[in-house]
Amino acid sequence: MSSNNIVIIIGGGISGKLAARVLSDYYKEVIILERDQETIGPLSRKGAPQGEHLHALLHAGEHGLEELFPGITEDFYHSGAVKINSTIDLAWYHHGAWKIRYDGGYSTTLQTRPHLEWHIEQYIKKIPNIEVYYNQAVQGFLYNEEQNQVMGVQLKDKTINADLVVDASGVSSLTSSWINKRGIEIPEEIMDINLSYISKQYLLSAHEERDWKIKMVYPNPPLEKMGGTISKVEGNRYIVTIMGYHHSINESEVLKNDNGFLELARKLPKLDIHQEIEKGIPLTKTSIYRIPKIIWRRFDKSKYSPNGLLLIGDTVCRIDPVFGQGMSIAILQALALQKLLRKQKGELHNVPISFHKEAAKIISPIWNMVITEDFRYPATNGKKPFGLSVQQWYAKNIFLLSSQNQDVYNAFVKVMNLVTPITSLMKPSIIIEVLKFAFSNSRKS
Ligand SMILES: Cc1cc2nc3c(=O)[nH]c(=O)nc-3n(C[C@H](O)[C@H](O)[C@H](O)COP(=O)(O)OP(=O)(O)OC[C@H]3O[C@@H](n4cnc5c(N)ncnc54)[C@H](O)[C@@H]3O)c2cc1C
Numbered sequence: 001m002s003s004n005n006i007v008i009i010i011g012g013g014i015s016g017k018l019a020a021r022v023l024s025d026y027y028k029e030v031i032i033l034e035r036d037q038e039t040i041g042p043l044s045r046k047g048a049p050q051g052e053h054l055h056a057l058l059h060a061g062e063h064g065l066e067e068l069f070p071g072i073t074e075d076f077y078h079s080g081a082v083k084i085n086s087t088i089d090l091a092w093y094h095h096g097a098w099k100i101r102y103d104g105g106y107s108t109t110l111q112t113r114p115h116l117e118w119h120i121e122q123y124i125k126k127i128p129n130i131e132v133y134y135n136q137a138v139q140g141f142l143y144n145e146e147q148n149q150v151m152g153v154q155l156k157d158k159t160i161n162a163d164l165v166v167d168a169s170g171v172s173s174l175t176s177s178w179i180n181k182r183g184i185e186i187p188e189e190i191m192d193i194n195l196s197y198i199s200k201q202y203l204l205s206a207h208e209e210r211d212w213k214i215k216m217v218y219p220n221p222p223l224e225k226m227g228g229t230i231s232k233v234e235g236n237r238y239i240v241t242i243m244g245y246h247h248s249i250n251e252s253e254v255l256k257n258d259n260g261f262l263e264l265a266r267k268l269p270k271l272d273i274h275q276e277i278e279k280g281i282p283l284t285k286t287s288i289y290r291i292p293k294i295i296w297r298r299f300d301k302s303k304y305s306p307n308g309l310l311l312i313g314d315t316v317c318r319i320d321p322v323f324g325q326g327m328s329i330a331i332l333q334a335l336a337l338q339k340l341l342r343k344q345k346g347e348l349h350n351v352p353i354s355f356h357k358e359a360a361k362i363i364s365p366i367w368n369m370v371i372t373e374d375f376r377y378p379a380t381n382g383k384k385p386f387g388l389s390v391q392q393w394y395a396k397n398i399f400l401l402s403s404q405n406q407d408v409y410n411a412f413v414k415v416m417n418l419v420t421p422i423t424s425l426m427k428p429s430i431i432i433e434v435l436k437f438a439f440s441n442s443r444k445s
Pocket residue numbers: 010011012013014015016033034035036046047048050053054055056057058136137138139168169170171172173197289291312313314315321322323324325326327328329330
């Protein structure tokens with residue numbers, strides 16, 4: 001442990017807890033300030049309303065979480081999370097074709113987001129130099145202009161000084177507006193996707209034979225805008241999430257009566273989810289979450305960077321959740337922070353600047369992958385990347401080939417789970433398969 005004293009973390013969500021875990025090895029006192037009240041058990045909460053919707057944890061996230069909290073994956077299973085074979089137990093309809101089902105030797109854990117977060121919290125509680133204070137909304141920063149140093153935070157009725165402040169308060173973070181008020185613009189990448197998430201949990205008949213544990217029916221853009229997923233989770237329940245881009249879901253219609261959600265499921269590209277839930281028993285109310293835009297705040301590119309302020313997780317980037325990457329990005333960022341702290345051997349002065357650059361390296365390929373898909377909808381606004389149509393053509397062929405070529409699907413699964421870089425889909429053997437496939441399709445049409 002170094003001679004550093006106090007770090008304050010704004011927000012006790014997933015990023016806040018992960019940052020606390022990593023920083024507790026380097027600071028004497030780690031204080032998490034969370035505006036929500038403490039939840040007793042794995043329950044959804046006001047400050048993280050997205051927790052009522054399906055949350056998939058990708059392989060990279062799962063491995064990273066295990067590295068930070070050894071034993072956590074087994075703990076998930078002990079309290080009912082569902083271990084599946086990632087490529088046998090997932091039935092995935094994507095761009096108009098079902099993926100191959102085969103044993104790739106990978107596993108995935110199915111659980112609700114509150115269940116996952118609650119387990120992380122149990123590990124955090126065991127770390128002696130971390131304190132979590134609930135019902136504490138941070139209202140601003142203490143700042144020394146001359147030294148350009150964030151000195152602590154402002155709460156409703158008190159201030160707390162700190163050597164480092166970590167903003168993990170999510171997409172509605174106060175940092176950007178605080179910096180903007182100082183006359184400085186943080187470069188941002190923003191895209192309008194006008195996405196709605198609508199979810200409900202069900203009990204399904206135990207008598208039916210099911211050859212899947214999670215079934216995903218994704219849209220074939222640009223004509224289809226709606227997709228849905230049904231996933232088994234802890235407690236023998238199923239969470240059903242339906243999402244629609246660009247205002248394709250009439251939310252008030254869905255909420256009008258008890259049948260609204262069922263009727264919505266009938267509009268999906270395949271009827272599989274509807275057929276399951278029409279015989280099921282609803283366990284929860286229908287929850288709605290809107291994601292009008294995705295945003296990447298480029299603190300890594302900003303000319304102005306106050307000392308003593310580090311930003312992590314959704315505070316930096318709120319990505320399109322349809323691809324299930326947000327929590328894994330937060331976990332990869334926590335690991336990057338840990339690596340940086342180890343390298344600097346406790347010399348923490350330049351950590352925020354270096355960390356923001358490392359975080360950008362994690363986000364950049366994922367952001368590019370996601371926007372390539374989001375731009376399939378003409379209504380998506382934003383800066384289009386160079387070579388977009390070629391990328392979209394190549395990706396579409398990979399998606400379709402994944403329904404008949406195991407090697408290609410296997411390579412795609414690893415990329416999708418953030419285990420290998422996207423460039424691994426460009427190796428000669430895969431390029432040849434893509435070209436052969438595209439050529440034979442063009443001859444058929
Ligand atoms: C609908 C939806 C579905 C998603 N599905 C997936 C998925 O399948 N897989 C996946 O990996 N990711 C998914 N994500 C993304 C994932 O939810 C986020 O990436 C992740 O929660 C980011 O965590 P965070 O801690 O950075 O932010 P948050 O989860 O937003 O946590 C921020 C915390 O800060 C607190 N807070 C805010 N302001 C203050 C303040 N002023 N003072 C004190 N506390 C404050 C909040 O109460 C909250 O606890 C999804 C997101 C959405 C919206």
